[in-house]
Amino acid sequence: MTTIELPLTERPDDQAVAGCCAPAAGDVVDTGTARDLARQFKALADPTRVQLLSIVTAHEGHEACVCDLTEPVGLSQPTVSHHLKILVEAGLLEREQRGRWAYYRAVPGAVAGLADAVSTLTPSPATASA
Amino acid sequence: MTTIELPLTERPDDQAVAGCCAPAAGDVVDTGTARDLARQFKALADPTRVQLLSIVTAHEGHEACVCDLTEPVGLSQPTVSHHLKILVEAGLLEREQRGRWAYYRAVPGAVAGLADAVSTLTPSPATASA
Numbered sequence: 001m002t003t004i005e006l007p008l009t010e011r012p013d014d015q016a017v018a019g020c021c022a023p024a025a026g027d028v029v030d031t032g033t034a035r036d037l038a039r040q041f042k043a044l045a046d047p048t049r050v051q052l053l054s055i056v057t058a059h060e061g062h063e064a065c066v067c068d069l070t071e072p073v074g075l076s077q078p079t080v081s082h083h084l085k086i087l088v089e090a091g092l093l094e095r096e097q098r099g100r101w102a103y104y105r106a107v108p109g110a111v112a113g114l115a116d117a118v119s120t121l122t123p124s125p126a127t128a129s130a
Numbered sequence: 131m132t133t134i135e136l137p138l139t140e141r142p143d144d145q146a147v148a149g150c151c152a153p154a155a156g157d158v159v160d161t162g163t164a165r166d167l168a169r170q171f172k173a174l175a176d177p178t179r180v181q182l183l184s185i186v187t188a189h190e191g192h193e194a195c196v197c198d199l200t201e202p203v204g205l206s207q208p209t210v211s212h213h214l215k216i217l218v219e220a221g222l223l224e225r226e227q228r229g230r231w232a233y234y235r236a237v238p239g240a241v242a243g244l245a246d247a248v249s250t251l252t253p254s255p256a257t258a259s260a
Binding site for chain 2 (some may be wrong): 027028029031033034035037038041042044045046048049050051053054055057058062072084106108111112114115118119120121122123
């Protein structure tokens with residue numbers, strides 16, 4: 001009996017494999033950037049924290065007393081303080097104690113930087129196929 | 131013995147409470163928007179998923195075969211498929227089966243919408259204090 005050996009690279013399946021892989025056309029975020037972004041996205045992966053960040057940045061001077069933040073989100077001060085701590089740890093807010101109240105301020109450039117980063121994940125017309 | 135009742139609203143502590151609360155100057159995201167945003171942020175709260183979204187959007191036509199995605203992130207195809215499924219469920223990617231391969235495409239407008247939403251969380255000069 002005669003055995004015919006077919007070169008593996010000519011199998012239809014392998015052609016399909018070879019044909020499937022188009023090169024990337026635009027910039028891809030590196031591992032370190034992806035890790036930093038994921039950390040900030042994780043801090044915002046909760047509706048209350050999205051609202052709290054929104055309320056703080058909407059306030060005059062982009063800062064708010066913790067006493068301003070409990071009523072809008074309908075939660076107790078310890079719970080609100082817990083959420084705010086996560087936003088501080090993610091570098092999105094900074095905290096300052098003034099007398100009996102803690103004040104939270106949007107970190108200049110931090111949220112803007114996140115917005116820019118999300119924009120880099122957005123499909124641009126330049127990388128669209130014809 | 132005579133008991134003097136002091137009106138609660140005139141206690142120094144309550145004055146401090148009243149004095150602490152500055153009004154919000156800008157727009158605040160509503161509960162429904164906060165919930166939708168948090169869902170998408172949660173999908174991106176992982177470095178691998180940030181990278182996968184970045185790779186897909188950087189590809190020509192903003193789409194990539196799953197076979198293109200395993201090597202850049204250094205993970206097995208089942209693991210990559212799991213991450214991609216989370217991005218699909220968050221409405222950021224859509225999946226199409228073509229023969230033996232699944233292709234993932236950036237949902238038009240979805241990531242751009244997320245970038246716009248993050249921008250609304252960004253402190254703007256208009257709401258800065260003098």
